[in-house]
Amino acid sequence: MELVKIYQSLQDLTRLRVLHLLMPGPLCVCHFQTILGEPQVKISKHLAYLRARGLVQCRRQGNWVIYMLPAKPSPTFQVNLACLEKCVDDVPLFMRDRARLTKLAPFLVARGLGGCGPVRLGGGATGSVLGRRSGCG
16 A cells, blocks of 8 residues: 555655655755765665655666656655655754755756765865765765
């Protein structure tokens, strides 16, 4: 039953954060690492879980794997995504994730999703480095 798959997927904080970050658009594994501050293995495990249940899709772009929400999500999944978006508006962890995504956005546009690598945010030498890997996927 689809509803059970959805709720089983939503009962993990990392998967909730991943889905929330995918709402504005596709991301690569290294982007999730950068934003969530989690190791690649953990992120990939959760993405595989979501993919096996049809809640995310992926495509290869060179050496990278780009993840996105389904092109045509079921009405049940759409309702749950809308609820997630509304429910986390004032949750500090999700607000921080979205702020990090917003800071990363100009680099995603400039490099394209397949142009993964170190991203330095902030000014000069004191800016924080987001993403220390040279590639992802």
